[in-house]
Amino acid sequence: MILTDTHTHLYSEEFDGDRNDMMERAIQKGVSRFFVPSIDSSYTQKMYDLEKQFPENVFLMMGLHPTYVKENYLDELAHVEKELEKRKFQAIGEIGIDLFWDKTFLKQQQHAFQHQIQLAKKYKLAINIHCRDAFDEVFEVLESEKAEDLFGIFHCFTGDLGQAQRAISLGMKLGIGGVATFKNGKIDQFLNEIDLQEIVLETDSPYLAPVPYRGKRNESSYTYLVAEKLASIYDVAVEEIAHITTENSKKIFGI
Numbered sequence: 407m408i409l410t411d412t413h414t415h416l417y418s419e420e421f422d423g424d425r426n427d428m429m430e431r432a433i434q435k436g437v438s439r440f441f442v443p444s445i446d447s448s449y450t451q452k453m454y455d456l457e458k459q460f461p462e463n464v465f466l467m468m469g470l471h472p473t474y475v476k477e478n479y480l481d482e483l484a485h486v487e488k489e490l491e492k493r494k495f496q497a498i499g500e501i502g503i504d505l506f507w508d509k510t511f512l513k514q515q516q517h518a519f520q521h522q523i524q525l526a527k528k529y530k531l532a533i534n535i536h537c538r539d540a541f542d543e544v545f546e547v548l549e550s551e552k553a554e555d556l557f558g559i560f561h562c563f564t565g566d567l568g569q570a571q572r573a574i575s576l577g578m579k580l581g582i583g584g585v586a587t588f589k590n591g592k593i594d595q596f597l598n599e600i601d602l603q604e605i606v607l608e609t610d611s612p613y614l615a616p617v618p619y620r621g622k623r624n625e626s627s628y629t630y631l632v633a634e635k636l637a638s639i640y641d642v643a644v645e646e647i648a649h650i651t652t653e654n655s656k657k658i659f660g661i
Contacts, residue, residue: 407648409633410439410655411626413500413534413561413581413608416464417442417452420612420623429460432626436648440626441659443467443500443534443561446474447485465661467499469522472515472536473507479514483521490529496659498526499534500561503547506538516547523551526558532658533558535578541569548576559658562610567596574604579654581608584616584624587635597639606658607632607651 411432421428432440440463442453457464468489470482489495501522503515526533535558537544548556557577563570564585570593573580582605585591597605607629609615615624616631630644633651637644 407436407645408439408652409435409437409629409648410441410607410652411437411609411611411629412441412559412606412655412658413443413583414440414611414626415443415445415613416440416611416626417449417456418612421625428625428627429463432629433463435627435630437626437629438463439465439652439655441465441467441496441655443471443497444469444486445471445500446482450485450489465496465659467497467534468495469499469501469534470518471500472502472504472519475511475515475518479511479518483518486522487525490525495529495531496661497532497534497558498522498529499532499558500536501533502536502561503540503543504536504538505540505543512543516543519544519547520551523547523556527551527553527555530555534581535560536562541565545569545572545576548578552576557658559606559608561608562614564591564593566592567599570596570600574600579604579606579658581606582636583608583610583632584614584620584628586632586639587616588620594635594639597636602640602642602647602650603654605636605651606655607636607647
């Protein structure tokens with residue numbers, strides 16, 4: 407059984423004390439594919455080091471995270487472009503809009519999101535979307551860039567059925583993680599109305615750990631717990647969830 411964690415911050419300082427053990431736990435649980443999103447330029451070297459340490463398992467994205475869009479965001483976008491020119495990545499991400507903490511840089515976030523979507527089209531790559539308190543704003547940009555060559559993952563999807571269907575219509579698969587196991591997560595109430603072909607698994611580790619670890623550090627081995635929850639929701643075997651979602655990830659990332 408091969409499980410794929412399509413979104414995990416393996417370079418996080420949270421794992422500095424036991425990264426190798428954490429990776430081993432995940433691999434023992436069948437999680438052998440780890441897709442790692444970028445945050446900003448300060449993490450780029452850590453990402454490369456991680457890839458060098460686990461070349462068979464770790465696959466990198468490049469992008470500017472919306473909460474890191476500040477006064478210097480044009481410099482950060484220039485860094486993204488420079489790295490894309492140098493080497494191959496599996497996606498542009500994570501990118502999007504986040505209005506949960508601060509709305510000061512909304513216009514800059516919108517510009518950075520749209521610009522990075524255009525970079526994804528240029529390099530024929532998937533996008534990995536971060537959206538928090540910003541569904542309307544994210545969909546506005548996606549609609550403006552709607553095209554056959556726009557595709558990717560709506561990471562950590564927490565919307566309703568209508569928003570899920572809209573995301574899918576715009577070429578996105580839904581990244582489902584620990585929120586599906588929360589009592590107040592709500593997405594478990596309609597997920598079985600979404601075809602499994604539109605779903606990929608993720609953890610967003612070290613954040614958003616699934617039940618029974620909610621509130622604690624998340625890690626990629628818990629992808630198995632998300633798969634178990636989806637097996638219950640869809641009334642199929644965990645092995646089928648693993649197979650379908652991994653195949654979906656291959657279609658998105660091309661690997």
